Amino acid sequence: TQLLEQSPQFLSIQEGENLTVYCNSSSVFSSLQWYRQEPGEGPVLLVTVVTGGEVKKLKRLTFQFGDARKDSSLHITAAQTGDTGLYLCAGYTGTASKLTFGTGTRLQVTL
Amino acid sequence: NAGVTQTPKFQVLKTGQSMTLQCAQDMNHEYMSWYRQDPGMGLRLIHYSVGAGITDQGEVPNGYNVSRSTTEDFPLRLLSAAPSQTSVYFCASSYSAFLSSGNTIYFGEGSWLTVV
Numbered sequence: 272t273q274l275l276e277q278s279p280q281f282l283s284i285q286e287g288e289n290l291t292v293y294c295n296s297s298s299v300f301s302s303l304q305w306y307r308q309e310p311g312e313g314p315v316l317l318v319t320v321v322t323g324g325e326v327k328k329l330k331r332l333t334f335q336f337g338d339a340r341k342d343s344s345l346h347i348t349a350a351q352t353g354d355t356g357l358y359l360c361a362g363y364t365g366t367a368s369k370l371t372f373g374t375g376t377r378l379q380v381t382l
Numbered sequence: 383n384a385g386v387t388q389t390p391k392f393q394v395l396k397t398g399q400s401m402t403l404q405c406a407q408d409m410n411h412e413y414m415s416w417y418r419q420d421p422g423m424g425l426r427l428i429h430y431s432v433g434a435g436i437t438d439q440g441e442v443p444n445g446y447n448v449s450r451s452t453t454e455d456f457p458l459r460l461l462s463a464a465p466s467q468t469s470v471y472f473c474a475s476s477y478s479a480f481l482s483s484g485n486t487i488y489f490g491e492g493s494w495l496t497v498v
Contacts, residue, residue, distance in 0.1 A: 313472050313489030372424035
């Protein structure tokens with residue numbers, strides 16, 4: 272079973288601060304996805320990264336896929352209260368339907 | 383524009399009871415799946431289906447059954463509920479089973495199940 276470890280598990284910061292969430296595995300993934308989940312709702316896809324070393328930006332969010340395709344990071348610049356939620360990474364090995372989710376990072380942004 | 387619809391939203395069961403969690407999607411997606419979400423463990427795949435009439439086991443299938451008689455529906459059955467099945471259950475669908483870039487997985491809003 273592939274394991275995706277996320278760190279930190281919990282993060283509480285003030286609005287305007289920067290933060291980075293990490294997603295690490297000993298397994299190689301053909302692609303990696305990041306999701307955000309708000310209370311009482313299902314996860315919503317933010318981005319998919321496919322190529323080793325790839326960097327994708329989504330407004331204030333920057334996603335990077337490690338060169339070896341075993342790890343990824345999510346960096347948020349100038350966090351806002353609307354960024355509050357559970358962030359999940361998920362790795363795909365290329366075998367049909369096999370998406371492995373990380374343990375999650377719960378982010379709280381306060382005024 | 384319903385997307386993925388799950389019912390019920392909340393359910394309390396007694397140990398040993400059976401029940402079915404319903405999942406329906408209106409996007410004509412071939413791939414559907416069920417996950418459970420427990421604190422500190424992310425989402426774990428229970429069962430999945432790559433098309434009508436085809437189902438397969440995921441990471442944690444024990445105690446659950448599924449069927450896929452139509453493209454739209456993918457119910458999850460708990461045959462004899464146990465307290466260990468207390469969890470939040472999510473149904474998901476996507477256009478294709480090959481989860482590459484450009485193929486988005488859509489999740490339902492979740493079903494909160496408590497087994498006492």
